[in-house]
Amino acid sequence: MNIESLARPEIVAMKPYSSARKEAPGTGIQLNANESPRPLLDPSDSLNRYPDPQPAELVTRLAALYSVPENYVLLTRGSDEGIDLLVRVFCRAGQDAILHCPPTFGMYRIAAQTQGAHIVSINRQADEGFKLLEQDVLNALQSDARIKLVFLTSPNNPTGDLVSRPFIDQLLEAARDRAIVVLDEAYAEFCSQPSATALIAEHENLVVLRTLSKAWASAGLRCGSVLAQESVISLLRRVIAPYPVPSPVMKLAMRMLGDDMMDRQRDLMREIGDNKRYLLQILENRDFIREVIPGDANFVLIRVDRASELLSFAASRNVIIRGFPADPLLQGCLRISVGAENELASFAAVLDEWESNR
Numbered sequence: 622m623n624i625e626s627l628a629r630p631e632i633v634a635m636k637p638y639s640s641a642r643k644e645a646p647g648t649g650i651q652l653n654a655n656e657s658p659r660p661l662l663d664p665s666d667s668l669n670r671y672p673d674p675q676p677a678e679l680v681t682r683l684a685a686l687y688s689v690p691e692n693y694v695l696l697t698r699g700s701d702e703g704i705d706l707l708v709r710v711f712c713r714a715g716q717d718a719i720l721h722c723p724p725t726f727g728m729y730r731i732a733a734q735t736q737g738a739h740i741v742s743i744n745r746q747a748d749e750g751f752k753l754l755e756q757d758v759l760n761a762l763q764s765d766a767r768i769k770l771v772f773l774t775s776p777n778n779p780t781g782d783l784v785s786r787p788f789i790d791q792l793l794e795a796a797r798d799r800a801i802v803v804l805d806e807a808y809a810e811f812c813s814q815p816s817a818t819a820l821i822a823e824h825e826n827l828v829v830l831r832t833l834s835k836a837w838a839s840a841g842l843r844c845g846s847v848l849a850q851e852s853v854i855s856l857l858r859r860v861i862a863p864y865p866v867p868s869p870v871m872k873l874a875m876r877m878l879g880d881d882m883m884d885r886q887r888d889l890m891r892e893i894g895d896n897k898r899y900l901l902q903i904l905e906n907r908d909f910i911r912e913v914i915p916g917d918a919n920f921v922l923i924r925v926d927r928a929s930e931l932l933s934f935a936a937s938r939n940v941i942i943r944g945f946p947a948d949p950l951l952q953g954c955l956r957i958s959v960g961a962e963n964e965l966a967s968f969a970a971v972l973d974e975w976e977s978n979r
């Protein structure tokens with residue numbers, strides 16, 4: 622398949638912007654980028670200079686982390702930017718569509734709406750723990766030629782369930798020559814299922830999204846990775862901002878992924894695992910909780926009586942959980958992130974008080 626035939630023709634045709642840093646490496650006497658000749662803060666920080674558009678050191682580190690070749694990696698400002706780039710490259714306004722499976726992460730819809738793309742929604746089955754309707758996804762893909770991007774999330778936010786490997790294989794086969802399959806693995810580190818990155822080499826139409834925001838405790842860094850074959854990455858490079866990785870972010874990300882951090886990250890994952898068990902215990906045996914959907918990520922979804930009142934009550938006690946008042950699919954649902962043990966104890970106290978006031 623020629624992946625370019627799936628992209629917007631104007632993106633394929635356009636001559637990409639060539640930044641000063643792309644045209645010439647940051648060495649020698651640099652009079653080509655209208656930068657300040659010296660930094661004002663710390664003389665060693667080089668903040669006066671534009672950063673490397675895709676810092677090689679960090680690309681190499683992330684490629685190793687995600688077990689892909691370096692030319693499969695595009696660094697982005699969080700996965701949010703990866704989602705936006707994909708929609709901008711593959712969906713023509715008013716003509717093409719994305720497919721997603723609500724309830725799911727809201728940015729697929731926002732990116733599509735921003736681009737003026739259509740949205741095909743294959744809603745999950747609410748009365749069966751929000752099961753993904755796999756056959757309906759395949760049918761929609763088969764029958765609707767507008768669909769250029771299929772967004773699947775594993776583990777899904779907010780339901781925490783995984784996309785099964787056999788279904789990923791089936792979908793990749795069905796989408797061959799027709800659409801790009803985007804597997805958003807923002808929470809992959811919390812589950813035991815292997816990442817789909819190993820499938821990229823065989824499937825030009827597979828994109829995997831990873832991020833340092835969750836299991837690497839770095840949401841503030843805004844450091845995401847789009848992982849795909851070079852043919853897809855080079856299309857995305859055409860529309861990405863010239864300098865998506867600020868130099869302080871690059872330095873902090875390298876520190877975060879240093880050898881000395883590996884044990885600390887493993888400890889964090891263990892702590893989150895323990896805390897999740899504690900959260901599930903907190904939720905046990907409370908009559909107002911109708912359903913607990915534990916999922917495989919660092920959050921739990923529950924369905925309760927009087928959800929919006931409980932949400933406000935918790936907020937009044939300074940405990941902020943996530944409600945979905947505007948989403949008809951998630952009426953009565955609340956999502957609780959796996960916080961620190963003392964934070965979860967505060968949440969437990971809120972539930973106790975709520976229960977005793979009923």
Ligand SMILES: Cc1ncc(COP(=O)(O)O)c(C=O)c1O
Nearest residue numbers: 699700701726778807832834845
């Ligand atoms: C499924 C999913 N994908 C992507 C993101 C965004 O991640 P990032 O912080 O890398 O932009 C989130 C954030 O909550 C998410 O839940």
